[in-house]
Amino acid sequence: MSAGATAFNRLSSVDLAAPGRKSPVAGAPELSKILASASELVPMLRERAQATEEARRVSEATTQAFHQAGFFKLMQPARYGGYEYGFTAFIDVVSELARGCTSSAWGCSLGAIHQWLVATFPEQAQDDVWRDDPSAIVCGSYAPATVAEKVDGGYLVQGKWLFASNVDNSQWALLGVHFPPEEKGAAPTAGFLLAPRSDWTVEDNWFVAGQAGTGSKAVVLDKPTFIPAHRKLSFAEASSNQPPGSTVNRNPIYRIPFLSAVPVCLVSPILGTAQGAVDELIRLAGHRVTRGAVAGGGNRLAEFFPVQSRLAEASASVDAARLLLYRDTAQVEQMAADGLPISIEQRIRNRRDHAFTARLSRDAVDAVFACVGGAGLSLDQPIQRMWRDANAISRHISLNWDAVSSMVGQYLLGLEPKGQY
Incomplete structure (x- = not known):
């Protein structure tokens, strides 16, 4: 049951043939290999998650593991040893890491996305950052x-x-x-x-x-x-649609406007966290026996209707969030590959869906956290940390639903949209 339930939310991560899932760089590792490396690190990240929180930083050892796996090369220009994958591949990798540790995935996410952003700077700036140290983040x-x-x-x-x-x-x-x-x-x-x-x-x-x-x-x-x-x-x-660095780095991913895709670096960790919470509840419900305050004691968590229903809700929310995020990101990548400008309508829709994906993911974690009871408050229980992390991410100004949704509503009503798109 566990494998099947998890598969519900992974179908959408493999069924979109987006340009960003292909590297134009000769000798670059296949995305499947990079993603396998991310999956292999999940148990280690999960084991270190509480220590990472207590240290208030991602460790040097974890960062080195990300370097060795090539995650920071994912969107870096080929001229500096990068693979030039796009944003859809980025979502695949970062959301997988977040199943283990949200904070670690967030650190990897920002480090990897900034390789793309630096590639949109003038060539001399890129040389300053990477000429002497191509591994710099x-x-x-x-x-x-x-x-x-x-x-x-x-x-x-x-x-x-x-x-x-x-x-x-x-x-x-x-x-x-x-x-x-x-x-x-x-x-x-x-x-x-x-x-x-x-x-x-x-x-x-x-x-x-x-x-x-x-x-x-x-x-x-x-x-x-x-x-x-x-x-x-x-x-x-x-x-x-033509930042300075795009004249040097010919790959069309470097012509995508900043806010049309970069917020996926904020959304991918919360999306993966929601999946991690679903995974953890499936694992926990299968063996945990509740004591029960007055009635219901001695039953497995999996036997309670509210747990079953909230798990279904969380699973559906994660799947819906993935579909929205991948659809928008794949379309932007395809438009860039076809040499088409990214319209205001497309930009605002993407900003809506960045924020709504975060909201769906947070709601999924909320639904899971509602199932775990008092025992779920223990600091060594990962769902409480996922709940705190997901709620923190959903409050990021770039994902704040009130700010983003009002801008979208203004656009739909024919008013001047006030916001960043």
Whole structure:
């Protein structure tokens, strides 16, 4: 029964022939091999999950295992040893890892997706990051936290950037800033700058109830620091159908606008967590015997109707979430492969479904957690950690249903959509 129930939610992960599941790089490992490596790591990640939470970071050992499996090469350009797979392959791998440990999968997710994002920067910036160390990975804090001062050849930047996930294992940081107006009377613009580890320090301020193991601490530039102009990418460039790096990296995945697909790095961990919760409830219900407060004692958890019903609900929610996410992502990849621009309608629909996938996944974990009773509150019971992690992810500003859904409603009603798409 366990294998069959789990298979319900895995059918959709293999039935979409998307361009992103194929690597154009000669000698790149088959996706099936990379995914098998992810599956093999799940037991280890599950075993280390509580220690990861207590350490408030992903360990060096786990990060090294991700490097050895090639996960950070998944979307990296071939010029630096990468495989140039797309976002659908990314979802496959990261959601599988999250079955074992949400925080570890989140760290891998951000590290791997930033390889794609750096590939949309100008060529010289990519060389700065990877020429001497092709294995370098990048943490990031997207919100513009300060105003960059324009100087000869680049910018001076100082400030603090919060929520830089996996910062302890990263060699570079992607920093959100406001850029001064290019012309008199124009408004400031926003975007990213890349800074090496030698430029910044880490402020250990990550003490949270969920996603504690992500190590999402602050990056600090405590004095004005020069960053050359070629390490700049504006939000407008990132959101275009032709960012600077796409002229160097010919693969069409690097022409996909930033917000049309990048939020899958936030959604894939919660999707995999929901699947992990379903798996754990199936395992737990098969052998746990409830004591019962007044009645019902001595029966297996699997024999209770509410458990059966909530398991069905959770399973359906995970499957629906997968189908939405894969459908949208595969379509965007195909449009990019066909040289078609990603329309505003497509972008807003994708943003809706990123947030709704997160909501469905959180609801699935909520349904599972409702079944486990008082014993499920124990810190060594993984479902309570999955519940805290899933609820933390669903509150990320990019997945906040109130913010995203209002933007979608505005668009559907013919109003100017107010939000990021």
